[in-house]
Amino acid sequence: MFEKLLKWLRSMLSQTFNQGDNADIVISDKMSTAIALWARMYEDGGPWCGKDIHSLRLPAAIASEFARLVTLEMQVSLSGGARATFLQQELTTFLSSIRQHTELACALGGAVFKPYVTQQGLCVDMVQGDAFFPTTFDTSNRMTGAIFVQQIKRKGVIYTRAEHHEYSAGAHTITNKAFASRSSFSIGSPIDLASVPEWADLEPEASIENVDRPLFAYFRVPQANRQDRHSPLGTSVYAEAVDLIRDADEQYGKYLWEFDGGQMAVDVAEDLLEHKAGGEITVPKLQKRLYRRRNVAAKDQNFYEIFAPQLRDASYRAGLNTILQRIEFQCGLAYGTLSDPQDVAKTATEITASRQRSYSTVHDLQKSLQSAIDDLLYAMDKLATLYNIAPQGTYTAAYDWDDSVVNDPTQRKQMFWQYVASGKFPFWRYLVEFEGFSEDDAKAIAEEQRTDLGNPYGFQGGDA
Numbered sequence: 001m002f003e004k005l006l007k008w009l010r011s012m013l014s015q016t017f018n019q020g021d022n023a024d025i026v027i028s029d030k031m032s033t034a035i036a037l038w039a040r041m042y043e044d045g046g047p048w049c050g051k052d053i054h055s056l057r058l059p060a061a062i063a064s065e066f067a068r069l070v071t072l073e074m075q076v077s078l079s080g081g082a083r084a085t086f087l088q089q090e091l092t093t094f095l096s097s098i099r100q101h102t103e104l105a106c107a108l109g110g111a112v113f114k115p116y117v118t119q120q121g122l123c124v125d126m127v128q129g130d131a132f133f134p135t136t137f138d139t140s141n142r143m144t145g146a147i148f149v150q151q152i153k154r155k156g157v158i159y160t161r162a163e164h165h166e167y168s169a170g171a172h173t174i175t176n177k178a179f180a181s182r183s184s185f186s187i188g189s190p191i192d193l194a195s196v197p198e199w200a201d202l203e204p205e206a207s208i209e210n211v212d213r214p215l216f217a218y219f220r221v222p223q224a225n226r227q228d229r230h231s232p233l234g235t236s237v238y239a240e241a242v243d244l245i246r247d248a249d250e251q252y253g254k255y256l257w258e259f260d261g262g263q264m265a266v267d268v269a270e271d272l273l274e275h276k277a278g279g280e281i282t283v284p285k286l287q288k289r290l291y292r293r294r295n296v297a298a299k300d301q302n303f304y305e306i307f308a309p310q311l312r313d314a315s316y317r318a319g320l321n322t323i324l325q326r327i328e329f330q331c332g333l334a335y336g337t338l339s340d341p342q343d344v345a346k347t348a349t350e351i352t353a354s355r356q357r358s359y360s361t362v363h364d365l366q367k368s369l370q371s372a373i374d375d376l377l378y379a380m381d382k383l384a385t386l387y388n389i390a391p392q393g394t395y396t397a398a399y400d401w402d403d404s405v406v407n408d409p410t411q412r413k414q415m416f417w418q419y420v421a422s423g424k425f426p427f428w429r430y431l432v433e434f435e436g437f438s439e440d441d442a443k444a445i446a447e448e449q450r451t452d453l454g455n456p457y458g459f460q461g462g463d464a
Helices: 002-016 029-044 058-071 082-095 098-108 239-261 313-331 348-386 409-421 427-435 439-453
Strands: 075-079 110-118 121-128 132-137 143-154 157-168 171-181 189-191 205-209 217-220 265-269 291-294 304-307 396-400
Touching: 002 029, 002 132, 002 143, 029 058, 029 098, 029 239, 058 098, 058 239, 058 313, 058 348, 075 082, 082 121, 082 348, 098 110, 098 121, 098 217, 098 348, 110 143, 110 348, 121 348, 132 157, 217 348, 239 313, 348 396, 409 427, 427 439
Parallel strands: 265 291
Antiparallel strands: 075 396, 110 121, 110 217, 132 143, 143 157, 157 171, 171 189, 171 205, 265 304
């Protein structure tokens, strides 16, 4: 469907949205093919999965793990008065699903957060990577124009709404067009927005002045686009491991077959099996998996043979684990996330390097998500002012990602110990945060340390 809509939008862009003859959707054929592949991998494992190849569902697992790490301790706090309070309330609803939004963005290379006004206030749409079509980017690769597509199926009719957003020279313009079709192979004919109850209140065109950026936010997976080096779009977190993921699924199929093909069986001569009146040869129900028909006579000394091969499961498992470790490396995950955690690097240097790779990837995703939420808050603030649905005022956003998620806990502990030793961090607070003491016990220990040892390191006691 994504590629069908892209083809239609390209052919109709200039006529439908009054764009110039040179206007185009900023998605290359390489990127459209890649996005469709990432979506299929996320949904059902990939085009190679089916009867003969079992899927490990690695794409969904990878995207889900990154979303968990990125949003695990995420908090966004707004301050500044009545306007900040209003925005905080509206944003909280959106953030309640931020992990799911982040997972889908990681899978498809990015997502758009698009606020809109309702009778209840402000709502935010999360538009997945295969449901928006960028039209323009500025010189800093910020997306400034895009078409968002929504479809409703009702009584055999497919209703499609194409919503075009375009920011230019301090103005943000929104154009809505609706279409109806009885076939998924065609977008159909234009209809009035009022023909669909859900779209009846939408204006065909609106323009918002005095803004310095688009009134939507693009959350982009912040890694180099190796699918199309000239595209400003993001790529899936598992884009670099597509072939390896297929290898893992194939290896897993071989692993399962080793157990199926290696089940013990007894090849038995035909005349030892049960014969029915019609000549049919049968095996007792509970023993069908054990006995197999063999075309020899019982008088033959080899009238039965036991089939019990040595299983090679350890070799297959080791091979699969090696592939999983390569996938972890390509995706920026620590070893042991997908592979067997008992078979990871054992030296301190190797473990630190492996973890740091994951921490760096997560930290980059958090920075990109924070930038997108900043843009989202800006758009929400402008809409609140334009429609007069919130008190006037300003806001300041503060983000808390919990550094322990993206930093090596051991390194963080050592860093704060150095702060304590240099007198820049209270000793009792170090005991509370890193050693698990209660505040009262920690202050008592710190005071005793200062009294008994004369405070050789400048430790600050209970009053610090």
